[in-house]
Amino acid sequence: MNRLLASIKKELLLLSRDRAGLAMLFLMPVFLVLVMTLLQDSTFKKLNEKQLPILIVNHDADTFGINIVKGLNSANFFKVSEDNNLSKKELEKQIEKGNYLIGIIINENSTNLIKNSIKQKIQSQFPEEVGELFEIDGNKTDQVKVEIFFDPVLKNSYKQSIMGALKQFSAMVEAKLMFEIYSSLFDELLEIELKPTENFSQLVFFDEKYAASDQNLIIPNSVQHNVPAWTIFAMFFIVIPLASNIIKERQSGVSERLRTIPGSNLIGILAKAKTYFIVGFIQAILMLMIGIWLLPVFGLPSLQIGKNGLSLLFVTIAIIMAATSYGIVIGTIANSEQQSSIFGSISVVILAAIGGVWVPNFMMSDLMVNVSKISPLNWGLNAYYDIFLRNSGLYDVLPSIGLLVGFAFVCLLISLYYSRKVKT
Amino acid sequence: MSQEPIIKISQLVKKYKGSSVNAVDSLDLTINEGDIFGLLGPNGAGKTTTISMLCSLMSPNSGSIIINGIELNGNNNELKKIIGVVPQEIALYENLTAKENLKFFGEMYGLSGKSLNDKIEFYLNKFSLKEKSDKLINTFSGGMKRRLNLIAGLLHSPRILFLDEPTVGIDVQSKNVIIEYLKELNKEGTTIVYTSHLMEEAENFCTNISIIDFGKEIAKGTPKELIKENTDCNNLKEIFLKLTGRSVRE
Numbered sequence: 001m002n003r004l005l006a007s008i009k010k011e012l013l014l015l016s017r018d019r020a021g022l023a024m025l026f027l028m029p030v031f032l033v034l035v036m037t038l039l040q041d042s043t044f045k046k047l048n049e050k051q052l053p054i055l056i057v058n059h060d061a062d063t064f065g066i067n068i069v070k071g072l073n074s075a076n077f078f079k080v081s082e083d084n085n086l087s088k089k090e091l092e093k094q095i096e097k098g099n100y101l102i103g104i105i106i107n108e109n110s111t112n113l114i115k116n117s118i119k120q121k122i123q124s125q126f127p128e129e130v131g132e133l134f135e136i137d138g139n140k141t142d143q144v145k146v147e148i149f150f151d152p153v154l155k156n157s158y159k160q161s162i163m164g165a166l167k168q169f170s171a172m173v174e175a176k177l178m179f180e181i182y183s184s185l186f187d188e189l190l191e192i193e194l195k196p197t198e199n200f201s202q203l204v205f206f207d208e209k210y211a212a213s214d215q216n217l218i219i220p221n222s223v224q225h226n227v228p229a230w231t232i233f234a235m236f237f238i239v240i241p242l243a244s245n246i247i248k249e250r251q252s253g254v255s256e257r258l259r260t261i262p263g264s265n266l267i268g269i270l271a272k273a274k275t276y277f278i279v280g281f282i283q284a285i286l287m288l289m290i291g292i293w294l295l296p297v298f299g300l301p302s303l304q305i306g307k308n309g310l311s312l313l314f315v316t317i318a319i320i321m322a323a324t325s326y327g328i329v330i331g332t333i334a335n336s337e338q339q340s341s342i343f344g345s346i347s348v349v350i351l352a353a354i355g356g357v358w359v360p361n362f363m364m365s366d367l368m369v370n371v372s373k374i375s376p377l378n379w380g381l382n383a384y385y386d387i388f389l390r391n392s393g394l395y396d397v398l399p400s401i402g403l404l405v406g407f408a409f410v411c412l413l414i415s416l417y418y419s420r421k422v423k424t
Numbered sequence: 425m426s427q428e429p430i431i432k433i434s435q436l437v438k439k440y441k442g443s444s445v446n447a448v449d450s451l452d453l454t455i456n457e458g459d460i461f462g463l464l465g466p467n468g469a470g471k472t473t474t475i476s477m478l479c480s481l482m483s484p485n486s487g488s489i490i491i492n493g494i495e496l497n498g499n500n501n502e503l504k505k506i507i508g509v510v511p512q513e514i515a516l517y518e519n520l521t522a523k524e525n526l527k528f529f530g531e532m533y534g535l536s537g538k539s540l541n542d543k544i545e546f547y548l549n550k551f552s553l554k555e556k557s558d559k560l561i562n563t564f565s566g567g568m569k570r571r572l573n574l575i576a577g578l579l580h581s582p583r584i585l586f587l588d589e590p591t592v593g594i595d596v597q598s599k600n601v602i603i604e605y606l607k608e609l610n611k612e613g614t615t616i617v618y619t620s621h622l623m624e625e626a627e628n629f630c631t632n633i634s635i636i637d638f639g640k641e642i643a644k645g646t647p648k649e650l651i652k653e654n655t656d657c658n659n660l661k662e663i664f665l666k667l668t669g670r671s672v673r674e
Contacts, residue, residue, distance in 0.1 A: 252514065
């Protein structure tokens with residue numbers, strides 16, 4: 001025990017004097033989490049709130065035009081600007097310049113055209129003997145045309161959402177107008193005056209909910225993604241100073257000297273694992289604290305860590321175990337510090353990229369979602385998502401913990417095998 | 425001095441993977457307790473490989489090593505308690521102070537508290553490192569590092585001390601301090617096994633010598649005996665060149 005404590009003390013002393021290593025372990029992740037969260041905040045806002053800028057030229061100052069503009073305004077995910085004096089060319093130019101992602105032109109007399117079409121359809125339902133029920137306004141029975149201009153960069157999913165919204169609003173207007181025409185018909189034919197419908201809204205209500213076990217749902221945002229993602233990334237960056245430490249010890253002859261001292265050779269490895277475990281734990285606490293208290297200072301939402309502290313603790317322990325073991329295996333196998341730092345950093349960056357640290361999994365293609373499953377960073381990130389967003393308990397995150405701990409043991413076994421092979 | 429063998433090597437063979445020749449080839453050596461034994465040879469002769477096997481850092485392909493009556497096998501903890509190793513490299517932590525390094529290695533040998541602190545103080549004074557004891561050793565000169573490297577192998581008072589070129593590349597004063605203390609230590613009963621390229625130093629320092637080349641022993645005896653046997657040579661250096669040749673080794 002004394003030897004283990006002596007080794008841990010020595011590792012902590014060495015680490016405390018390695019300024020570059022400390023900066024890599026603590027400053028880099030803080031900087032990364034701040035920058036990446038701020039950068040991705042607008043992307044997440046677009047995803048979650050869909051505040052797509054729309055420019056409308058409404059030439060129909062009647063029911064249809066007014067209701068379409070009102071409907072788009074009431075849907076929170078559009079930022080609607082209206083300028084009825086613009087020509088078609090001017091509107092197109094605004095879209096081309098990228099000032100707006102969508103441009104809409106509602107043509108003059110659209111409401112009358114809809115009314116005429118409805119009247120014609122109603123008329124066709126009655127036998128000819130009944131005669132003319134309405135005075136149809138000349139030949140204006142053409143289909144109403146709403147012109148929509150999209151910025152070419154606009155994703156298909158956004159096009160679908162604006163089209164869906166427009167179709168919904170126009171269907172509501174059509175229904176409202178139809179209701180009004182039937183009301184006037186009742187009044188005319190049966191002399192029954194119907195009361196006006198003040199609130200003509202959807203008859204079917206779609207109750208949207210997130211599938212989370214707890215009602216205190218946390219909506220995904222840039223903070224909820226970036227803080228756990230970069231925390232895991234930082235914990236895995238332990239690999240570089242840890243591997244470098246192992247190689248330095250080997251190259252200086254210290255590890256050989258230690259092997260001539262009675263006792264298990266595992267003590268040295270255990271001491272490094274424990275020291276870097278402490279570092280990883282401090283990193284995790286620091287990053288979570290930044291998410292909870294510092295990010296709101298920059299106008300970002302505060303990190304919500306859910307209610308399952310025990311799950312959070314076990315997942316964090318499993319991630320640090322995986323990260324330190326990965327560092328140990330790289331330090332054992334690599335022949336030089338350059339080799340370990342290049343391989344270590346590139347492999348962590350690749351594992352982070354495919355693991356969903358840079359770009360969240362739900363934004364990846366199906367192929368990449370499957371590829372991401374091989375990354376230990378993805379296992380950790382999914383477990384954090386489970387705890388933070390879905391309020392999952394320990395039982396739910398056990399598969400991720402199992403994968404991370406399994407990965408750690410495989411790495412340690414490889415290190416042991418390799419160090420024994422070298423000895424002989 | 426006792427003439428009981430403390431180290432006995434029989435038919436020791438070591439062949440590295442991928443090599444076509446044996447680094448150590450059927451080597452037989454006997455080192456008596458209380459000896460200052462010089463294992464000499466040109467580069468690649470097998471000195472460091474032999475020392476590494478004696479310190480159980482490496483396993484031989486065949487042959488046996490018996491140290492203090494214990495045959496080396498997988499678990500050599502009992503043996504490790506009585507040996508001290510001073511490697512050719514400065515096997516110390518550059519970012520620790522002299523004191524921190526010694527404290528760490530002392531604790532690794534199971535020493536602690538006052539006895540360890542007293543030993544550290546004694547050796548730092550003995551090797552004129554006291555004033556710099558709280559400095560990081562990356563600020564030390566080569567000679568200071570060598571002296572500290574030696575102390576780290578002495579803290580647990582080993583019965584057998586293995587020294588792999590302990591005075592290479594250092595100033596005369598540091599060399600003198602090291603050799604004088606090693607002689608003192610030997611008088612107190614420590615057996616010293618030493619490798620060096622410095623023939624003059626070996627001739628004056630060693631009580632027994634074995635010259636090896638291509639993994640085999642090619643000469644053995646006290647320095648005086650070797651000079652007596654080789655009448656055409658005046659000193660150990662000439663004997664060494666005569667036996668191992670004048671061509672430069674890799």
